[in-house]
Amino acid sequence: MIGIYVPGDSLLHHLPAWAKVLGLVVSCTVLVLLGSLAALAGFSAFVAILYVVSGVGFTAAWAQIRPLRWFALVLFVMQFVLMGLDTAVVSTLRIVLAVALAGLVTLTTRFADMMTFFERCFGPLRGVGVDPFRVSLLLSLTVRSVPVISALATRVREAQRARGVSWSMRAFAIPLVVSALRHADALGEALSARGLDD
Amino acid sequence: MIEFTDVHVRLGRRDVLSGITLSLTERRVGVVGANGSGKSTLARLINGLAMPTSGTVTVLGHDTRRHAARIRREVGFLFTDPDAQIVMPTVAEDVAFSLRRKGLSAAEVADRVEQVLSRHGLADHADHPAHQLSGGQKQLLALCSVLVLEPRILIMDEPTTLLDLRHSRVVAELLAELPQQVVVVTHDLGLLDSFDRVLVLDEGRIVADGLPSSAIDHYRKLMS
Ligand SMILES: Nc1ncnc2c1ncn2[C@@H]1O[C@H](COP(=O)(O)OP(=O)(O)O)[C@@H](O)[C@H]1O
Ligand SMILES: [Mg+2]
Numbered sequence: 001m002i003g004i005y006v007p008g009d010s011l012l013h014h015l016p017a018w019a020k021v022l023g024l025v026v027s028c029t030v031l032v033l034l035g036s037l038a039a040l041a042g043f044s045a046f047v048a049i050l051y052v053v054s055g056v057g058f059t060a061a062w063a064q065i066r067p068l069r070w071f072a073l074v075l076f077v078m079q080f081v082l083m084g085l086d087t088a089v090v091s092t093l094r095i096v097l098a099v100a101l102a103g104l105v106t107l108t109t110r111f112a113d114m115m116t117f118f119e120r121c122f123g124p125l126r127g128v129g130v131d132p133f134r135v136s137l138l139l140s141l142t143v144r145s146v147p148v149i150s151a152l153a154t155r156v157r158e159a160q161r162a163r164g165v166s167w168s169m170r171a172f173a174i175p176l177v178v179s180a181l182r183h184a185d186a187l188g189e190a191l192s193a194r195g196l197d198d
Numbered sequence: 199m200i201e202f203t204d205v206h207v208r209l210g211r212r213d214v215l216s217g218i219t220l221s222l223t224e225r226r227v228g229v230v231g232a233n234g235s236g237k238s239t240l241a242r243l244i245n246g247l248a249m250p251t252s253g254t255v256t257v258l259g260h261d262t263r264r265h266a267a268r269i270r271r272e273v274g275f276l277f278t279d280p281d282a283q284i285v286m287p288t289v290a291e292d293v294a295f296s297l298r299r300k301g302l303s304a305a306e307v308a309d310r311v312e313q314v315l316s317r318h319g320l321a322d323h324a325d326h327p328a329h330q331l332s333g334g335q336k337q338l339l340a341l342c343s344v345l346v347l348e349p350r351i352l353i354m355d356e357p358t359t360l361l362d363l364r365h366s367r368v369v370a371e372l373l374a375e376l377p378q379q380v381v382v383v384t385h386d387l388g389l390l391d392s393f394d395r396v397l398v399l400d401e402g403r404i405v406a407d408g409l410p411s412s413a414i415d416h417y418r419k420l421m422s
Binding site for chain 1: 245247267270271274275277279281282283284285286287288291294295296298299325327328329343344347
């Protein structure tokens with residue numbers, strides 16, 4: 001959920017959300033079934049072409065994979081030691097490609113469209129008391145809160161540095177939790193004010 | 199039309215507002231007062247976010263105690279911190295989100311969103327992530343998300359407190375053009391020059407009420 005929509009006019013941008021999620025599921029299945037290096041090389045080319053077609057740019061593409069780099073490295077080294085080079089390349093590549101594809105879906109799908117799609121998926125659960133609107137609202141608030149909370153964290157850290165306080169988990173966590181709760185409170189009130197709590 | 203009849207608000211052991219009786223019909227109403235004097239509480243009473251402990255608040259002919267949901271549809275509220283109001287990841291999505299329960303078609307929603315964003319200079323940012331906007335742009339976005347619902351009354355609680363001078367001016371100019379009745383809580387006294395009426399609150403009571411010049415004079419004396 002780190003990828004945020006990059007506006008564009010490509011074929012991928014115009015596909016409906018359900019088609020992209022379906023495509024993602026199918027591709028990941030294919031990815032698991034592919035075992036040979038040559039097949040995976042072909043698949044990598046396929047993913048690369050999709051990225052080019054989408055026109056999201058290199059920075060956005062790299063941002064999808066980057067968080068994975070250390071994990072991929074560790075995985076690769078372990079597999080290499082235990083199972084040899086071929087297996088290590090195949091299994092690491094599989095994970096990187098799956099993440100890249102998932103990233104491509106989030107990069108080319110407006111969040112609101114994704115929400116509508118989720119709401120439809122959760123629709124059948126209405127009978128057992130799940131409100132699809134609330135589920136998708138929760139998802140969007142979560143995505144929206146990531147930058148807000150990380151800005152709060154930066155502010156808390158800077159305030160402490162300014163006072164010359166040395167690093168302490170407690171001195172960091174307590175003001176952060178307090179300001180996060182205050183933010184949640186304000187958010188709830190703003191939702192009521194927008195008439196979205198009924 | 200906003201009416202307070204002998205309104206008291208008690209929170210915990212504190213009388214936050216006492217004996218407020220008011221009838222607000224002017225198009226531009228300002229509220230000033232020291233921190234903790236009860237300004238936010240007064241503002242929140244108007245759209246039913248807060249309820250009087252005794253007395254009644256009537257907005258557009260409806261008692262807020264009985265018709266809170268309906269009143270919120272007619273009364274928009276702009277808070278100080280835009281980060282707490284923006285709930286969707288991108289600009290256009292956040293504005294569209296306000297219209298979710300209106301039963302409009304996707305095309306109508308897109309149309310209204312586009313209109314309000316271009317009127318307030320955010321059209322070029324429609325697909326930008328909200329967190330990448332400047333503070334002033336965020337406040338404009340929050341305002342767009344309120345205005346797209348075409349409220350008949352707009353309440354603003356310190357809308358410019360977190361903004362720089364330039365963005366405060368943008369909000370002030372915008373305010374001057376809005377057709378609806380607006381009630382603004384603020385410390386930005388310059389904003390109130392062109393207002394029709396200014397209320398001064400002190401410890402939960404209205405201590406001055408009148409034209410900006412005389413009310414602000416009173417407020418300055420109170421603070422010195
Ligand atoms: N939920 C609450 N419980 C108890 N006291 C509160 C609560 N909310 C606000 N207050 C108190 O009410 C007083 C007025 O608050 P407020 O209306 O926010 O003032 P202002 O906006 O003028 O700064 C303050 O002293 C505040 O501490
Ligand atoms: Mg206040």
